[in-house]
Amino acid sequence: MEEISRRHFIASATTAGLALWLGLTSEGNLYKAIDSASVNFSPFILIEANGQITLFNTKPEIGQGTFQSFPALIAEELEVSLDQVIIKQTNGEYQFGNAQRSGGSASIRNSYLPMRKVGAAAREVLIKAAAKTWNVIESECFAQKGSITHAPTQRKLSYGSLIEEAAKFDLPENPKLKDPKDFKILGKMSKRPDIPLKTNGSAEFGIDAIVPGMLYAVVYRSPVIGATLVSYDATEVLKIPGVVKVGTAERIVGVYRYTGVAIIATSYWIANQAKEKLVTHWDNHGFDKFNTRDYEAHLRTLANQTGIVEKAVGNVDDVNLPPESYLEAFYETPIIAHHALEPLNCTAQVNGDRVEIWTSTQVSSAVTGKGAGDMHGQIGFTPENITLHSLFVGGGFGRRLSMDYIVEAVNVAKLVEQPVKVIWSREDCTQQGPFRPMTFSKLKGGISAQGALISFEHKVISPSLQQSRDSTFDPSKVDLAMMEGISEQAYEIPNMRNSYVRADLHIPISPWRSVTSSTVSFAQESFIDELAYQAKKDPMDFRLEHLKKTSDAKKVLLKLKELSNWETKLPKGSGRGVAVWEFFAGLGGQVVEVTCHKDKTITINRVIAVIDLGEVVNPDNVRNQMEGSVIMGLGAVMKGGINFVNGKVAEHNFYDSPLLRINEIPKIEVHILTDGGKVKGVGEPGLPPFAPALANAIFAASGKRFRKLPFELRL
Incomplete structure (x- = not known):
């Protein structure tokens, strides 16, 4: 050291x-x-x-x-x-x-x-x-x-x-x-x-950074992701008073490299307005034909392939059950943007062989070249010559684990001798990625005559997160990041096979809060519910019956059963749904209660959330994080994903890719388990159980099963 x-x-x-x-x-x-x-x-x-x-x-x-x-x-x-x-x-x-x-x-x-x-x-x-x-x-x-x-x-x-x-x-x-x-x-x-x-406004976020002599910059990037810059004409841009420089700057997102055109000016307003005068020519390499609907159909076709086995227990092919004892289902989740409220930004000043950076990041030590996946090789400065000012972050959700916006800002700063603040517009943040990937799941389960789950298969069909981030990834191997949590659930099933089918994708992808658990949990915990009804069992009891051994998951379910008064009958048209999920970040479970009205609208009456932590530092922080996770989960259910049309993201800003409003947020009750056991995480475990618990509650109330996100709270 x-x-x-x-x-x-x-x-x-x-x-x-x-x-x-x-x-x-x-x-x-x-x-x-x-x-x-x-x-x-x-x-x-x-x-x-x-x-x-x-x-x-x-x-x-x-x-x-x-x-x-x-x-x-x-x-x-x-x-x-x-x-x-x-x-x-x-x-x-x-x-x-x-x-x-x-x-x-x-x-x-x-x-x-x-x-x-x-x-x-x-x-x-x-x-x-x-x-x-x-x-x-x-x-x-x-x-x-x-x-x-x-x-x-x-x-x-x-x-x-x-x-x-x-x-x-x-x-x-x-x-x-x-x-x-x-x-x-x-x-x-x-x-x-x-x-x-x-x-009181004194907290300094990355976007608040002010450095003496600072200029501002925006970067025009191809709206078709994957296109390369052929040429640009900045003649009209340079005529605008306040424009200082126009030049190219590279952005690196995992294995992808993109070149944009930076406009540097004395104010953000001038730079942003000048962008309208820029003329660019791009080679789209055929990516302008990419459409979400076509890609969804492609994933459905890939679902018929034999996946690479991630985990196998027993032998699902040797289970001797009649055909009517099996149940199959297919679940789909969309591409999603991170939507951090503080837009991406970075201020950088290059002075010879040294660079100074002011930004909001989730990975300070990686920015300075002192942590895993550091970026010093991407920007051409040795770690000892990188100085970082790590400021408050107005939302991360996994997006600020990536350092592409910092690399790009440093490259912009190389164009001038003054410090430059690069600001992404909301449209940039929505349309340029990286995104949470589209993830589909094909499931099959077999129920014995006694109502026990004795055969279970979960096949994930999706792009590879690791392939998008690591050029050395072996595509013949399972991307464990895309199978996250599936084999970690505590259910005791004698025959199980979990597998993965990789789908090629040229769009950069990255973790979203709770990573892949936010998608595969919806499929798996909804399907567990389907299997419970197939077995003619109560969904809570069915889960508990398959948790014979003492486990933290069983403890969470028992607490949820108690807190929700699960065995109390609800009025006609109302229902409860339950889901529990355990993965690397921690363990949480939820019961959601809903009412389905005669006009076919659905009201979420309450969400009961239990998180098992082992130990807690500040209970108020935990409640805040759990409430935030539920709200983010509900937003992913209701508000739609990211759609590509002719290679471009169809959504632009919050008006067509909205967040939840306060009047849409249900009552959320948070309960924390702290028994002195293994210390678990807080920020993410509250998100994966929500979507399946909600879908399961709607089915309990109405008999309608949702297997695709997003969906409206309407029958």
Whole structure:
């Protein structure tokens, strides 16, 4: 790891001078450092002699609350309140490691114990330092509110006054963690320090970045995705007052490279208006014949192929059941855009062999070339010459895991000597991708005479996410990303075969919130419901019967059964539907209640959502995330997807690719399970169960089965 010099420490501290850093090495070992040369470390705590304590948040704040929850893990064990500390966002710096990212619901589930360990180790060495200073035994000392107290005499020493002595002790490898019953922060409702900043307008998002001498740019990109630029004529553009430069800039999205024409001007308005005067010529390579309807038909044809087996249990081909015991179904989900409310943007300044970047990103360490999938090779700058200012993010949803808009902005900035802010319009964000891919599922299940599910097949037909992102992907292999969660469900089925059929696609695709679970869960949990009716079983009981062993999924279903009063009969025309889904990010389940009216409209009466976390940092954050997931799931059900006509995206902005409005949002009840088990994620597990639970509820109320998204809340 990079060496941290004495000068670095002095520059990082205040005028008080002396400072103590504590954190984890890249190998996960605890370390400390105090105003010393050549120390390898990845700091999370900075305690200064003047008493100031800084906690570093390495997880970009994208609205999910890590600006509070990540430092809370450290603060709990360090025995300080969040009111006593300064929280600083990291910017992809080498010393903070390569996990400076927010994605996969991983921020807390991967940090819960390691960050508590950092705080606990700091607390222990501070107690040792105080005990030595007073010449007393350590057991007589305790930490509280940023100071150490000697219990018998009530003497106190602040952390700042102890750092020089504390630095003389080795950090414990396995510090004693607090008993959860003694928590003051974790598991409690806590104020988020970013909320006042966001409500009073002082929070700085990427699109807010202002750099002295900054210019603005827009990029004209081919409306036909896959086309290449042949030529352009900027004669009329350059006549417009305020236009500074016109040139080409490359954008890299996974394995795809696109060249657009950048218009750089003294204001965004001028640049955007000038774009109308630009003349371009493109080679469409036949992609202007691509249409969504044709591609849907293509996927339906591919469904007849034998898929590459991802997982097999028993032998579905040897199950001896009569034909009437089998049920088959086909489910379809569309292409979807991410629709983050903050449009994509990036400000960059190139100065010789150095580049400075201001942006909203989910992957800070990858931007600076210090994380997996870093981009320094794409922009031509070495990691040590990339400086990032990672600002608040106005929505990620997986879109800002991609760095194409940053690569493009850096390439635009190479055209001039001044800093340039590149802003994507809402139309750019809607039409240029990458998108969540279209995903179809062909399912087949066999029910025994006793009503047991003894044979199950799920074949996914879709483009490959990995092939879109990785040029080394072997297309003869299963893309596990497109089979996400299917084989992880806890149902006990003696014969099962899950397989994958890959479909070629020239459109760039990327993860959308909950990745492929948002599509395949709709198919699988809806089909489980169909099989329950085939077996003449209650859908809740049918699921529980196939969860004979104790499992977290069974625990979630039992809680849903209790909270929904499942066995209570609803009035005619009303119904309940249930779904549960477990995947890499976590585990959640939902019961949806609906009423189908005589005019054929459907009302969602309530959504009961249960998430199993193991441990919780801030329950309010969890409720916010679960409500957001349900709302996003409902939007995907009701509001339509992205459609291609003659190679172009037919939708433009929120007027024809809308988000939910507040009056369309149902009552949502969130219940959190925290039994001290495996720590699971929060941001995504609330989304996959919603669509199938809703579809199952509509069937229970009306007898009508929806197998294709989107659909209207109308029979």
